[in-house]
């Protein structure tokens with residue numbers, strides 16, 4: 370021991386080690402000086418001494434799969450408004466309905482812009498497509514044009530198309546399951562085609578005739594790639610600027626996706642233009658509106674392509690995802706299924722299936738759809754907003770440029786609003802007669818149904834059409850079939866695919882026709 374102590378003393382006091390120490394100490398300090406800004410959280414304080422909201426002490430490079438679980442746990446540790454550093458970018462995460470309303474709705478003029486994400490907003494969308502536009506004139510103009518094709522009157526105009534596509538959807542599932550001895554299907558392709566055909570009608574006044582159409586495959590691939598590359602914190606390149614200057618596979622994927630969107634959707638726009646030039650009666654749709662107003666609105670080619678692309682693929686993946694989550698959930702909830710069938714038999718009977726007009730008379734089916742959206746929102750972090758100005762909330766400072774994330778996972782598991790929140794329980798929505806759009810406007814935010822479509826001035830403009838699509842698909846699926854899981858093929862409700870828009874891991878489900886008249890109804894379709 371003595372010899373150890375004297376060796377240590379000798380080490381410390383030996384003159385030969387002094388230069389080493391003189392070198393090591395400043396080097397360590399310099400390293401710490403340069404590393405701490407990329408490794409440790411930075412505390413920013415406003416002129417009145419208010420700090421940024423609390424949060425983890427270290428910085429992150431990215432958060433990939435299941436990021437919502439990290440947010441859920443941080444919200445429990447740091448509170449309903451916490452902050453997190455991702456490289457050089459500060460994020461503020463909102464996990465409480467009152468704060469969400471206060472920031473995104475009441476102070477919507479401040480919290481409605483978007484961060485210029487390198488991948489999504491600069492490389493892939495080039496600041497366009499509504500979703501990537503900064504809050505301002507261009508965003509207002511594009512959103513106005515887009516919502517002009519989504520007014521209640523315009524949606525009424527699509528009602529026949531939506532009804533028809535829901536019919537094709539059920540029929541294609543029926544035909545597919547008839548090919549399999551077990552009556553088993555993987556619904557992904559069918560729900561994808563249903564949502565895509567609806568969006569193709571609304572965007573281009575067209576549809577695909579066959580499930581094997583290469584356009585379906587291409588459009589679904591582009592949608593998947595888009596969702597994978599544009600998560601709010603999936604790419605390190607978004608938060609470490611030097612990575613943006615060097616060639617990386619992520620950057621190449623982003624550039625390729627940009628080019629693919631222009632070429633695939635550009636070709637479809639040109640085909641609508643050719644039909645219009647030839648004097649054909651092109652149905653009212655987004656692209657017809659865009660082309661008719663291109664000069665007046667001063668829209669360039671990329672504006673047209675990106676608007677049409679994101680409108681279409683944004684509406685496909687999300688709507689199809691919710692239908693897939695519904696079909697994944699229902700087999701493990703036989704009581705809920707039986708209750709839904711009872712309501713359908715009592716209200717609709719078996720000689721016809723539900724239509725858009727039946728919605729208000731089928732409260733339990735409506736409740737199921739709302740509960741699926743709560744349990745399985747496709748975007749757990751919505752699309753992040755960004756602070757356009759400095760703001761202080763409840764003595765917590767949110768500097769201009771902070772990205773504001775709506776933590777839908779925590780909001781949807783708020784025990785005060787949704788008791789036993791991890792249980793699939795449609796009953797919680799019985800007595801809620803409002804549409805999602807109406808619910809989002811409620812003064813009492815604790816009565817709002819869910820946050821699946823975002824909040825404030827950027828709330829999803831496609832909400833009314835998505836609701837209509839979900840209603841027709843899910844009410845008819847329930848009316849037509851009995852759902853069962855296959856033995857030895859468990860369906861995972863925890864795992865999922867996609868870094869932004871989530872869809873279930875591929876699964877198969879057994880469908881058995883529940884109603885004798887189904888075949889006759891399906892055959893009535895031309």
Ligand code: HEM
Pocket residue numbers: 498499500501512515571679680681683684685687688691747748751752753754821822823824825826827828829830831832834835
């Ligand atoms: C179930 C289906 C859908 C879900 C869950 C969904 C969800 C969302 C969410 C969470 C946002 C971000 C809102 C925010 O920033 O606060 C959004 C924005 C958007 N959605 Fe949807 N959406 C769906 C369907 C659609 C459809 C069918 C369309 C087109 C008809 C569409 C077009 C858009 C556009 C253009 C934006 C950008 C809005 C903006 O930045 O101002 N979505 N959507």
